[in-house]
């Protein structure tokens with residue numbers, strides 16, 4: 001099984017390579033996406049370490065002067081109307097230097113330093129020869145500085161996201177309450193996603209109207225980061241957990257570069273403590289996002305609440321492990337992580353981030369479980385992900401109960417994490 005699967009996964013990454021970076025999937029996602037590129041590099045490093053390095057370098061080549069790494073870098077050779085919202089919507093040229101690639105103005109979860117370190121480890125000699133880490137490290141530091149310096153709207157040492165697209169888990173039920181306060185846009189727009197995917201597996205039109213309104217407002221304020229501009233501002237456990245894990249990776253990178261890792265280790269400890277002190281719910285055995293405007297926890301069964309397992313030294317890892325195997329996620333039994341609580345009435349097995357299992361989330365849990373010594377459960381997750389991909393191909397997401405595939409086919413990060421699990 002493994003040999004064929006590896007070859008098929010490699011083929012997906014080769015086909016989706018666009019010269020300098022990899023698209024998530026043809027049709028639905030024809031440009032470069034930020035956190036996709038990080039997961040893609042984790043797989044590409046086994047296929048072509050040089051391409052894996054390029055993947056991250058081209059993403060950081062589109063970094064903004066303020067340090068933010070945009071969630072989409074538009075491919076200039078792709079028709080402008082291939083994806084909505086495209087370059088004309090975001091108008092990034094107004095805030096970046098001439099010649100800068102066209103991008104969106106939002107961010108995505110900061111898994112990049114972790115991917116950069118793992119990419120380095122796959123081919124240290126080549127990376128040293130190419131100056132991969134010396135060039136990337138200052139950019140990674142500026143990225144984290146943007147997040148901690150410009151996005152701490154709650155004043156509690158955690159990063160706030162200002163749009164559901166920033167969470168990477170766009171229509172998660174966790175965002176329903178803060179999103180309900182957002183008036184949908186009155187502008188007319190065409191949803192290109194529905195030309196490539198079934199409406200029942202995507203966010204609703206009402207969701208999209210609100211997504212567009214939030215993005216328009218941010219853009220119309222010159223992408224300024226002040227809380228008053230943002231109707232939606234939440235502290236998300238997944239974003240902050242990946243920031244902490246990436247600080248740990250920055251410490252490793254600093255050592256490789258002969259620099260002092262201590263500031264990164266201090267930052268890791270600071271974010272970890274802030275997470276555990278403020279977003280962990282002991283009664284529920286998981287982390288909840290917090291709505292910065294209302295000050296209320298967004299109690300809901302999103303799998304994002306389990307992702308802090310990737311944080312080294314997390315003091316509440318045992319409680320999280322218990323939750324992963326309990327009735328809400330049944331990870332030990334089904335081997336695939338539902339994106340939402342299976343026992344909740346809002347669970348929808350095939351609608352995007354409201355129930356389906358995603359391979360990048362499975363990879364993060366696999367990594368987190370191993371980090372905390374849960375090797376047997378990690379092996380179950382690995383086997384679940386591999387057999388699902390073998391059965392249905394490299395789909396964007398799968399129904400965690402029937403294992404039927406949904407969303408895009410030949411989806412890059414699915415292929416990439418499978419390659420990594422096979423390595």
Ligand code: 9WN
Pocket residue numbers: 024029033034035036071165167168169170193
């Ligand atoms: C909006 C590319 C991206 C992923 C996100 C996923 C989806 C975009 C969309 O696709 O979001 O950014 O058009 O729906 O939710 O996690 O990065 O694969």
